[in-house]
Structure formats: C-alpha cells, structure tokens
Amino acid sequence: MADAYGNVSLTCPAAALQRPRIPTLLSAFLTLLNDRLSESIVFPLLPFLLASFNADGRTLGLLAGSYALAQFAATPLIGALSDRFGRRPVIATCVAGSVLGLGLFAITVSMEWPKGALLPLMLLFGARLIDGFSGGTAATAGAVLADITPEEQRARAFGLIGVAFGLGFIIGPFVGGQLARINVTVPIWVATGFALVNLLVVLGLLPETHPRTARQAMPRKRDLNPFAQIAKVIGNPAVGRLCLGFFLFFLAFNGFTAILVLYFKQRFNWGPELATTAFLIVGVVATVVQGGLIGPLVKRLGEWKLTLTGLGLVILGCLLIPSTDPQQAQAGVFSSVAILATGTGLVTPSLRSLVSRRLDSEGQGTALGSLQALQSLGSFLGPPLAGLSYDLLGQISPFVGSACLLIMVMLLVGGSPLPSRTQ
Template structure:
C-alpha cells in the first residue's frame, strides 16, 4: 500500500511539473514567434510604409539598419540582466518594449502628416530603435528552454526555436502581403496586436525559471561592450578568417535584401502582395533547408564544401535578379530568390559549425557569441551602404557590390587553414 501511495504521489508530482511546463513552453514559443513574426511582417513592407515620407534608398537602408544596431548594442546587457534578475522580468520588459515600438510605428504610418515634416521620420526611427532594443527576447526565451530542460533533452527543446523562426519567416510575409491589400498600415497594427497578446501570455502564464541560487552578478561594463571581443575573435589564427567571412557575408546579404523590395517596387511596379511573396519564398526554402536538409547534407558533403556551394548559389541569385528585364518574368525572379534562400540556408549553419569545430571546448561560448555580434553588426552596416549605392550609383549597383564581396568571402573560406582537411571531409557511409 505504501509503495502504491508513493507511486501515486510521484505521478501527481510529475503531472504537476508537466502542467507547469506547458505554459512555460507556450510562453517561450509565442515569444520566439513574436520576435520573428513582427520583423518579417514589417521589414518587407518598409518601402511602401516609407513612400509618403522618404522613398529613397538611403533612408530605407538606415531605417532597416537601425533595428540591427540597437539589437547589437543591447543584447549582451539583456542576457546579463536575465542571469542577474531572472528570465520573467526581462522577457516581460522586452515584449512590452516590442509593443511600444510596433505601436509607435503603426500610429506614425497611419496618421496624415504635413509634407516635408521631419517628425514622422524621427518617430519611425525611434520606433525601430525601441523595437531593436527589445529584441533580446529570443536569447532570453532560449534561456528559459534551457532552464526547464535536462541537458540530454535540450536539442529537442531547442527545436522549438527553429519551428517558431520558420513559422515567423513564412507567416510574416504572407500575412503582411494579404493585409496590405486592405491598407498598407494594417499589417503593422496586427503585429502590434500579436505582441500585446504575447505580453499578456507572458505576464499571466510564464513562471520564473531561473532560481535565486543560480543568479549571477552583473559583469563589468567593459565585458558588456559588444565590440570588446570582436577584435579578439577576428585576430584568432584558427577562426579569424572564417569570422571575417561570416561578418562580410551578412553585410553583403542584408545589404541587397534590404533594398530588394524597393527595387521590385520601382523597377517592376510591384505592389505589397507580390513583393512580400518573394520573402515568403525565402521563408519556405530556408525553413526546409535548415529544418530538415542541412543535417544529411553536412553528413554527406561536409561544412566546408556546403559553405562554398551556398556562397556560389547566393552569388547566382544575386546576379540573376537584376538580369530580369520585365515584370512579366515573375517566375524567374521567384526562382532567383529561392536560389538565394537555398544558398543562405547552406552558408549560415555550415559556416557557424566550421568556426565551432575549429575551437577548443573552452572557447565555444565566447566565439559563438561573437559570431552573433558580427552578424548583427553586418546587418547594421549592409543596408545603409546598399541604400547609398542604390541612390548614387543606380539600382543594380547593390547587387553587383554584394556579389563582389561574396567572391571575397569565398576566398576567405577557401583559403582558411584546414588542418588535415579532416573536419570538412564528408562522412563515409
């Protein structure tokens, strides 16, 4: 009888833990989905939302890059705050910031403004910066998943990140394109509403997952400087060239993709629905590649070969888009965009894995964190440079410049030290 009661008690405890785990997973999933969904709804529509204020490439590039800059500068602090004060308050504040940033953006693009007024542009930049500062939700939500999952089961739990990001990349452009048919500002209002729903779920369902005994002191100010470790990792003889290639890749890729919709709008006269479809194609292809194909492909061909192949595909897609002369060849354009997405889906995880495998175990966290910082920095610098090139040198110039930089990236990857070549050899079956 005692054993039976003990078994019942253990079952009750397990059921109670499972009940706590479900709202925690739901909160983390919605937070991750909101992080991608809000950006993938707004970003493809920026040229249309900006049309009444500043239709030039420079403003578009700066507005696109401001989000990444804010995220780059603040993400280390957000991670440290969640380690010191807990996950729940940090996620709550970040999601609330997302509601404020998106709401300010929605209000600004919905109001009638006098011509030549700078105020709406200032408000739009403020909105994007607030949203970028609040963009540490993904890292903190990932920490929540790590808190509640044993180490041997974290790979499955982290699969939620890929599912949420994949859904965000697919649903965002689709929802944005469909709603923009009614009003171009409507998708931003829907993104704001989803962020508000996310905030309500977090406030009502998310428990604190980081116990008091595991809290850490805030690091020194210099340790929170996002630039502090970049020079160290770039000067590392084992991974410096690969990290430089990683930075240049994201600078080039995010540069020409930032002006892609503006190019479609001005070159072909595309409206929001067609333009956002191109990003829907990117979401579908990238999700398929990174969600299911990358593992078997790495096992068969190795990261080094896949990185070079992916870079080649991105260059092909980058050059194919401006070669299309008429809007009637939409199928060719979507094919080119699919090639871009396929290439990017191969490059990003393969190049990250190459860096990881070159490092000793002790250097993993620091270097991989620096890779994320390099990605954010490249995502900030690329769009303004591409926008300036678009205005000054012509609409085709960002594509040509990106292809040139990507050739340099191929040189860095191909010429990087490959000890014994064993870490990039395909597995023998």
Template structure:
C-alpha cells in the first residue's frame, strides 16, 4: 500500500460525486428533456432503464480491468465516457432537429439519446473503481472511515443534483445537462493531472475467464443458496418496484399537476436529504434499538404509504401531499436498503460474503433496468396511476418474503429473539 496523498482522496471524492450528480441532475428532468421527442411513458421507461442495463452489463468488466491495468487508466476512461455520453445527450436535446431536413421527423434524435445513455451507463463503473482506490490507500483498520467518503459523496450528489437541476431547469431545461458535462470534464482533468496510480504492477491480476465476467453467473449462484434465496428475491423485487414508479414519477407530476423542473427537482431534493440523514446518521442507532428485520418491514410500510399518497394527491393539494409522500418514501428506502443487505449478510458465513453481497448490486441494477420499462408500459396501457398500485402490490410481496424469511435458528433468529425480549 502506498502513502495516501490528499490529492488521491480529492480525486476519489470528486469522481464519486460526479457519478451521482451526473445521474441525479439528468434523471428528474428526463420528461422535460424528452418533451420535444416523445411524451410516451414507454419511451421514458426504456430510456431510464437503458442506463441501468449498460451499468449492469459493464461493471464486472470494469472491475476486472482495474485489477489488471491499474485504477487510473480505468477511472480516466470511465470519466471520459461520462463526458462523451452526457455531451451527446446535451447536444441532442439542444439541437433544433426540425431545421435539419434529412433528420426532421425521423427517430434519429431518440436513437442518439439512447446511445448517450448507454455510453454513460457503460462508464458508470467509476464508483466501484474509486472505491478500489480508497481500499488501495487505506490500511484495513481505517477502511471503514475511508469508505465513509462514498456515503458522503453519494448523499451530497443526491442533494446537489436535483436541487441544482431543478433551479437551472427553470432558466433553460438544457442548462443542467451542460453543467453536468462541465463537471464531468473538470473531473477528467483532475484525474489526469492529480490522481496517482494506487494499484502497483506487482499487485495486478490477470483478466478472469469470460464466463466469470457474465453478470448473470453470480446471480445464478446466489439463487441456488437456500439460505439467502428468499431475501435476494425480495431485494430484487424491491428495486424493481421502487425504480419502476420513480421512473414515471416526474412525468406524472408534469401531466397531472402541471409541475415544472423546479418543483420536480425539489421533490427529488427532499428524497436526497431524507435518505442521507437516515443512512448517514439514524440507521446505526435504529438498528441497535429495533434490529434489521423489524426495520426492513417498517421501511417497506413507509414506502407503500408513500406510493399510496402520490395518486391520492390533487392539483389543489399537490405540493404538501407529494412532498410528504416522497419524504416518507425516502425514509422507507433509507431503512430497507441497508437492513435488507445486512439480513442477507448475516445468513452467510465469511466465505460466502463477498460473492453474495456483490450479487446484490447486480440484482439492484437488474431491477433498476427492468422496473422503468414495465412501469412505463403500465402508465400508457392501464392508466397513469397504475405504476403506483402495481408497485404497492410488489412491495407487499416483498414484505411477505421478508416476514416469512425469518429463520428458526441461526444468528438472525437469535437476534430476533433478543429483540423480542428487549421489546
């Protein structure tokens, strides 16, 4: 391990921040950016899911490349890809295609938007590689503190992105995307000039076999393990439901309440603030007091309640009801995600931890890919509120899987019995 420089931490932090901000600036504005090309929920869902599909497919390869060739070239390549993807997206939405005779009325602009999102998604391995940089420069006893930078950067990105995007979007809907391109370009310059290589040649590993880079291989393994199969299915269904209704959320706000970018961005800003507070400060004491199993079920209840509130809102009470709904949603998600991961972890001995917990990230990405197109299809075919009711049904199934997944013996059961005696 090499001596850590302040510039190394700075580059890792900015890279993690860029990873979250690039997505959180663009995502709440997708319906407004797409308005010139399509108002169809199916198109929006596919566009939202394409980023997660590319990320799901490419992440194992990016991790292997960083182990083989070093962290710096891989991070630089990924950030450059982010600049290219966001730049192509910005250029496409800013172009007046009606003035281009050979392109007017064609599907070329939409095709370019999908290519841009796929490029940005393939380049989304920056978070994992930046985390590897932090692991390289930190001794084992200080890694938890170093990894705290990941949570800080992600939380800050989820707060700054929607807030900045919403405000700038009121001035010009294309402006937030240009800002995201500029931030990614600054990140690239920082990486190229200040980031040292933290993975020395003697520590590098050969590329794994092609089969090992298949993201579905790890998922097959986790579902053959009866100890975690039920909880992993619950984890997948949770992200399928959550990413489904959030993908059409802003489109629903736009069409049902005539909201603009500022109000839509404020809703996601509230999500970022609440989720950061819960996962950054409250989750530890809450787990100590109530345990992961109870908090997972309580969190699912909050998410279901938030889903219920959104379609009950009217134009007259939209702001207080929707802002309350998204706060409740964020509270529930902030409880479910870490607690469900912990429940899976506690079902396994130390030898199975890495593979299973890595598979959870794959399940999250797969749910993030499948959820938005399914919600967009439901939005168009069965009514604009149907994705919320569909998500409530899926979340109820998740709660049933978690509630029925409490083992009769083992560490999880012991913890539950302790919780009961304390209660």
C-alpha cells in the first residue's frame, strides 16, 4: 500500500498475491515507463517548441516548473485516493490525464497562431498543469507492485521502477531527437500515442490489486498538505540540515538544466538532435551509476563521502558547460554533462540514504515522502528563477548561481556526517 505521499508500505493482504502477475506487471511497467518517457521527450524540446510563441528564459522556466508544481500539489492526494478507492481507477484516471495533457500540448504547438497571441501560451501552461496533476502514477504503480509481491521478493519487483525510469531517460531524448528531424512537433504526438497505449493496457489488463478489506479512509486535509510535512522534517534536528540540502540541490540542479537547451540553442546554435543527445548521455551515465556502481561505491566509501564527491562533480560539470569553447562545443558539452550525470547519480541515492539512516523505522515513511515533496518543490522553483536570471543577468548566471547553491549544499552535508562506525 502507499501512504499520502506515495510511499509503499511493507504489508500487503494475502489475497492480493493471487492477482494475475504478468498483466499486472506489464501494466505497472508501461505506466512507470510512460511517466518518465513523456517528460524526457518533451522537456529537451521545450525551447524549440516555444520558439513560435515566446522564447525568453522566464517563460521557459515557468513552463518547465509548472509540471513540478502541479505534481507537488497532487501527489499526496493521489496516494490517498489509491488507498481509499483502489489502484486501478486511480492509475487509469492519471494516465487519462497524461493523454489529455500531452494531446492538448501537441495540438497547440501544431497549430498556426497569430504572432504575440496569448491563448496558445495559456493552453501550453494548462496542458503542463494537467499532465503534472495526473503525474502521481509512479507512486501508485509502485503500490501495485507491493500489492502483488511477497515481502522477500519486493526488492526484485521494485527493480522494475529503476529499469523503467532508466529506459525512459534514455529512450525519451533519443526518440525526441530523431523524430524532431521530421518536425519538432512529431515527438509530442508520439508521446501522446504512447500514453494512449498505456491507458488502453491499463483499462484492458490491469486488475484491482488492493482488496476492499484493506481500503483506508481518506486522511485529514492537513495530512494532505505537503508544506506541513516539509516543515516537520526540516525542523527535525536529526535530518533537518540534510533535508534542506536535498531541497537546495534540486533547486539548483533543475534550475540550470531547465535553461540548458536554450543555452545550447543560443550559444552554440544547436538544433533538437544535438540538444537531446546531451540529455541522452545524462540518462545513460546516471543509469549506469545508479544501476551498477552505487552499491559497491557505498560499501567502499559510505554515503557521506559519496554525497560530497557527487556534489563536487556536479559543481564541476555545471561550471565546465559555460566554459566550453564554441569551436569544440560537442566534445566540451558532452564530457561536461557526463561528469554532471555521474555526480547526480551519486548524490541522489546517497543523500536519501543519509536521511533514512538517521531515523528510526517509525519516521521513515514521513521523512522519505517529504523528500519527494522537497524534490518537487525545488523542481518547481528552480526553473523560473534560473530563467529570470538568464534574461536579466546573462546566459552564464544560472550556472554560477547554481554552483553557489551547490556549495551551500556541500556545507550542509559536510556538517552532518554519520558516526564513524557507519561511514
């Protein structure tokens, strides 16, 4: 089951284990893949899709952040609804929302609009908000996996989440870049089509895995308020500094990555194919680091040292990108984003683990759910702030500002080591 923040619990009714596994696993996997694939196709193409409407950094940042804002607001409610009414109707509704949001976005960018028209921008923001509000599918799909899997096999089942996310971050930019050769709007239609296939599979194959006997009442309104949980975890002396660092990391990271493609477009005159290749490299490197290297590295160095090392690599990559010579742009940028992705692949799981290990078992769910809320909040605030900085202070300013924030994160983490026996 999942709590209000989408955290999967470790108890599942025995009746749920009798559900058909293959259709259920296929439905959950496609839902998880669609969750990442639609975003990884759309996001790198936003500056090119916006070119006919408004190409400034502020608009790009707000549009990039609007998805995260809607997801931040809706995820607690979606988790609670799946516990109250079941997984199948919630997943079906969320995927239908994804089809609607992506479809509206595709229609809007495919139409001819009068120059300076406000309506298309309003429709684009509406489409992103719809997609974000229905973007809580990952938590509910994870709950489906918990429902049908015995406790001793859950680690393997939850590996599907990592596989789906990794594939989404790799396939999305590749497909987007290749299809953009035909027309920059084609990848958005393909993403819409994949979401529609996902919806048909869910409606046709996914059984209800959450028995009525295990349904839970809706929580109180204040328990669905993500800000209340954030305030609680930030105020916790055991993990407050680390959680604040977690928020600042995603504020910085999502800030400069939101304007990255716009920077490539204006600084190096790159088209969609080269721009999406940079994100493809990020997906491949981050998947290799988190999928194969993080375990041995944690055993050798510990989470605290890995977090600091990863932050150093992210700062280095962040500063190398604007230092790249336009005459050697591809080599400079691709190596820089590889360094960046390596650092991110180290920081995210290590910092989560640092928070988790400082808490007893009773505080795990709330704290880790709050980390997701902090990540969404940082993902919302970072892009508009970076876009504003890009327009007012210059192209390099988001990179420098993000590097300064990441140094602050290093100071927060550096002052919060684990006891020496657990390093």
